[in-house]
Amino acid sequence: MxxxxxxxxxxxxxxxxxxxxxxxxxxxxxxxxxxxxxxxxxxxxxxxxxxxxxxxxxxxxxxxxxxxxxxxxxxxxxxxxxxxxxxxxxxxxxxxxxxxxxxxxxxxxxxxxxxxxxxxxxxxxxxxxxxxxxxxxxxxxxxxWARLGRPHVTWKFAATLDGRSAAADGTSQWITSPEARADVHRLRARSDAIVAGIGTVLADDSRLTARPALAEGRPLRVVVDPDARTPATARVLDGAAPTLVAVAADTVTTLGADLLRVPRDGRGLDLHALLKELAAREVVSVFLEGGPTLAGAFLARGLVDRVVAYVAPALLGAGAAALGEAGVRTIGEAHRLIFDEVSPIGPDVRLVARPAPPHPRREK
Missing domain, CATH: 3.40.140.10 (Cytidine Deaminase, domain 2)
Structure with a gap:
């Protein structure tokens, strides 16, 4: 130094x-x-x-x-x-x-x-x-944002101690405490955009807003919805904050929403292209609240810069995992993290971590 x-x-x-x-x-x-x-x-x-x-x-x-x-x-x-x-x-x-x-x-x-x-x-x-x-x-x-030309992405999830984000019957409200949920709103309000997948919108019908009152125009709500399945009655389209529905470039839809057309990448959207489009709109920070599939897709592409996990002192033993397929085939490919913070929040624990730098390859 x-x-x-x-x-x-x-x-x-x-x-x-x-x-x-x-x-x-x-x-x-x-x-x-x-x-x-x-x-x-x-x-x-x-x-x-x-x-x-x-x-x-x-x-x-x-x-x-x-x-x-x-x-x-x-x-x-x-x-x-x-x-x-x-x-x-x-x-x-x-x-x-x-x-x-x-x-x-x-x-x-x-x-x-x-x-x-x-x-x-x-x-x-x-x-x-x-x-x-x-x-x-x-x-x-x-x-x-300045160095990479894309927003910084924080992935947030809530889970039980055994890593479940929902019970076997699909119920998930509420895994964590009111204190943890209030903290999530604080982090949402600090972000330029809240991103969630269509699965989350269909399952929870979340408004994806931040409390208390938002600053004008913030945070932007972004739904990753390749095939434009967002219902016209979805609460994310309620006008409480601006919303973009990111759809595939080839999708034909009559959805009355502000659409952001992005190229496809397999069955989903090209997430690199999505983030570039958001960066061009001066979105510097993204708060990713998608379900396990979208979170796994971001992780697999190296697009998660911070992880914020709220872990509840509860065990389910069955039900949806907090993270889906993330491009890991063997233990050596695990996404390794460095903890920056471990702190109690109500009866829960908040963990904040960032990706560990890759290990340099040894010369043979």
């Missing part, structure tokens, strides 16, 4: 600040900033609070005022060098007279990148890479 132990302390605070923007900044990143004065004392803090609003650096510099001159700015993402709805943060830092800038992650957006170079050219000392892993994790959704 670049920088000093003191750099890590202030960057850790910047990461905490960045997290406050979750669910409010899309399609912009979450960013946090801490500004020290020339003596090394904290003079200002800020974070990007909403899309179109002041960037983290500007908010921190406003709080710091003249105390920023000769000081240091800690930013979780490389300061932008782009004029959009706001001016370039590199220019704001130069105007404030900051002597040193420490950033965690380079900006992958070619339109906004270059701030570090501009600062260096103007004589500002720049240190990069401090707490990069932590800053990447807090900004995982936007970085996935």
């Amino acid at each position: 670049a920088g000093s132990p003191q750099d890590a302390v202030h960057m850790a605070r910047a990461v905490e600040l960045a997290a406050r923007g979750h669910g409010h900044t899309s399609p912009n990143p979450v960013v946090g900033c801490v500004v020290l004065d020339a003596a090394g004392r904290v003079a200002g803090e800020g974070f990007h609070a909403y899309a179109g609003g002041p960037h983290a650096e500007v908010a921190a510099l406003r709080e710091a005022g003249e105390r920023a001159r000769g000081g240091t700015a800690y930013v979780t993402l490389e300061p932008c060098d782009h004029t959009g709805r706001t001016g370039p943060c590199s220019g704001a830092l130069l105007e404030a007279g900051v002597a040193r800038v420490v950033h965690a992650v380079a900006d992958p957006n070619p339109k906004a990148a270059g701030g570090a170079g501009r600062l260096r050219a103007a004589g500002v000392a720049v240190t990069a890479g401090v707490l990069a892993e932590e800053a990447e994790r807090v900004n995982a959704e936007w970085l996935t």
Whole structure:
């Protein structure tokens, strides 16, 4: 890691600040900033609070005022060098007279990148890479969108301790507690889109909305429905939030809904193409709530970036599994994960994990 132990302390605070923007900044990143004065004392803090609003650096510099001159700015993402709805943060830092800038992650957006170079050219000392892993994790959704051209996908499921998402007779309400269900609504509200398969819509007739009240136009509801089987009376079409029904490009339908036509991939849709289409609509984060078949299809194609599992202290012994076929033929092909969080929520346990990096192949 670049920088000093003191750099890590202030960057850790910047990461905490960045997290406050979750669910409010899309399609912009979450960013946090801490500004020290020339003596090394904290003079200002800020974070990007909403899309179109002041960037983290500007908010921190406003709080710091003249105390920023000769000081240091800690930013979780490389300061932008782009004029959009706001001016370039590199220019704001130069105007404030900051002597040193420490950033965690380079900006992958070619339109906004270059701030570090501009600062260096103007004589500002720049240190990069401090707490990069932590800053990447807090900004995982936007970085996935910017680097890969597709939304970041979080797959959520609820199951019993033996991995069942429904009983043998198909009943599934409620496996988990009210506390867990309230937490799901919180995560839904932070996402740009909620994606579910036609099987889930037909079985549960879920509205796929978030409570409490939604921000206007969010989250988008997306039904993966290759053959346009969504009933016209389905609650997902109730107008409470915008809805896209993703159908196969060759499907003939009279369904009165906003349709997104996507190429087929076998019996389903081309999920890569679906995510590219959503990314083009500035969908940065997807909350996947499809059943076991759709979840397995996303996993098999390497399109799940985070798993959030709510596990209830109950056993069924029979019934639907939480995950269907996911492209695994032998134990060596298992989708390995790294736990980021294990926490109680009501009587249940919430597990948060991300895909483990692949093991490098050994040279023979």
